[in-house]
Amino acid sequence: MPKLTFPGGALIGCSAGFVNVPRIKGSHNAVLSGILAADKLAEAIAAGRANDEVTGIETEWRDGLIGKDLKKVRNVKPLWSKFGTVIGVGLGGLDMWTNELFGFSLFGTLKHGKTDAxxxxxxxxxxxxxxxxxxxxxxxxxxxxxxxxxxxxxxxxxxxxxxxxxxxxxxxxxxxxxxxxxxxxxxxxxxxxxxxxxxxxxxxxxxxxxxxxxxxxxxxxxxxxxxxxxxxxxxxxxx
Ligand code: SF4
Known part of the structure; x- marks a missing residue:
């Protein structure tokens, strides 16, 4: 995930990368990130702040519903890219089950290793x-x-x-x-x-x-x- 906040703005929804790949769905996280950003901005305005970084968005999304939703599926696309459709998607399914049932991944947190380009x-x-x-x-x-x-x-x-x-x-x-x-x-x-x-x-x-x-x-x-x-x-x- 990129850093989400900067002075005067924040990345939310798809621009932040909140799509849940196995579900091919990101609208729920787009709405939730919009709500989180609005809540944090309202708090900042009420406190008389302006033009600074609303860091509450950055610190809270991982512990909320968006973070919980995406943590379980974080390895699916890296496994798919690395091992191909049949083996990679199978391993991704196994990884999602271990995350769901036991709260951990056998793979830790995988990275892609190289850019799309x-x-x-x-x-x-x-x-x-x-x-x-x-x-x-x-x-x-x-x-x-x-x-x-x-x-x-x-x-x-x-x-x-x-x-x-x-x-x-x-x-x-x-x-x-x-x-x-x-x-x-x-x-x-x-x-x-x-x-x-x-x-x-x-x-x-x-x-x-x-x-x-x-x-x-x-x-x-x-x-x-x-x-x-x-x-x-x-x-x-x-x-
Ligand atoms: S690939 Fe580039 S040009 Fe094509 S729709 Fe997407 S942003 Fe536009």
């Missing part, structure tokens, strides 16, 4: 996977789903996905890693398109759903996600 390997080490085309009944293409989610940005706003070095993106992301951004981005923002005989990196920033995967997964850490227009996000009219 460092875990990517060159395409030459792997065979391409040919996924079946979406059938429009049970499976759907990404852009149709982005359209249904009704997210949008102002069309003429500055691009908030900054590629630091376009040459590196072509030499490495495209030539060595076979353009993973065209697959990991859930909104189909990135495309390698042939234009005038050259592969060109196209960024459809207005489709971005702000998951920040590109910021952490790009193998060269060459993509920097920034909040659009000083903090604006996609418009989610259905939320």
């Amino acid at each position: 460092a875990s990517l390997e060159p395409a030459s080490k792997h065979k391409p996977i040919n996924y079946p085309k979406p059938d429009g009944v049970l499976t759907f293409d990404r852009l149709s789903s982005v359209f249904l989610s009704n997210t949008n940005h102002e069309e003429d706003q500055p691009v908030h996905l900054k590629v630091k070095d376009m040459g590196l993106q072509k030499r490495s992301e495209h030539d060595v890693f076979a353009g993973p951004s065209t697959r990991y981005c859930p909104a189909g923002v990135y495309e390698w398109r042939e234009q005038d005989g050259e592969e060109t990196y196209v960024i459809n920033a207005q489709n971005c759903v702000h998951c920040k995967t590109c910021d952490i997964k790009d193998p060269n850490q060459n993509i920097n996600w920034v909040p659009p227009q000083g903090g604006e996000g996609p418009v989610y009219p259905n939320m």
Whole structure:
């Protein structure tokens, strides 16, 4: 977990990493962390404090419902990443049971060992996977789903996905890693398109759903996600 508090603000919900991975659910912890932050902020305001660090959030979340919920599942994703789906998920299940029944883990607290960006390997080490085309009944293409989610940005706003070095993106992301951004981005923002005989990196920033995967997964850490227009996000009219 990152440090949650800083002068004048705090990370809560998904931005703090409060998703319970085996349950694929984080909304309960997002609500609880919002309540904790509001309680601590109200206490600080009542005490006449301003612009300082509300450290009570940092010290109390681990002992509360969020900490209890996440402590039991802390090793599931590291085990899954290390040992693969069949063995890793099985070990993760065993670990959750020992945590639940006996209050301890045989593994202690595991770490991932490397970043998501460092875990990517060159395409030459792997065979391409040919996924079946979406059938429009049970499976759907990404852009149709982005359209249904009704997210949008102002069309003429500055691009908030900054590629630091376009040459590196072509030499490495495209030539060595076979353009993973065209697959990991859930909104189909990135495309390698042939234009005038050259592969060109196209960024459809207005489709971005702000998951920040590109910021952490790009193998060269060459993509920097920034909040659009000083903090604006996609418009989610259905939320
Ligand atoms: S933040 Fe997520 S949705 Fe937006 S461009 Fe990056 S990967 Fe795609």
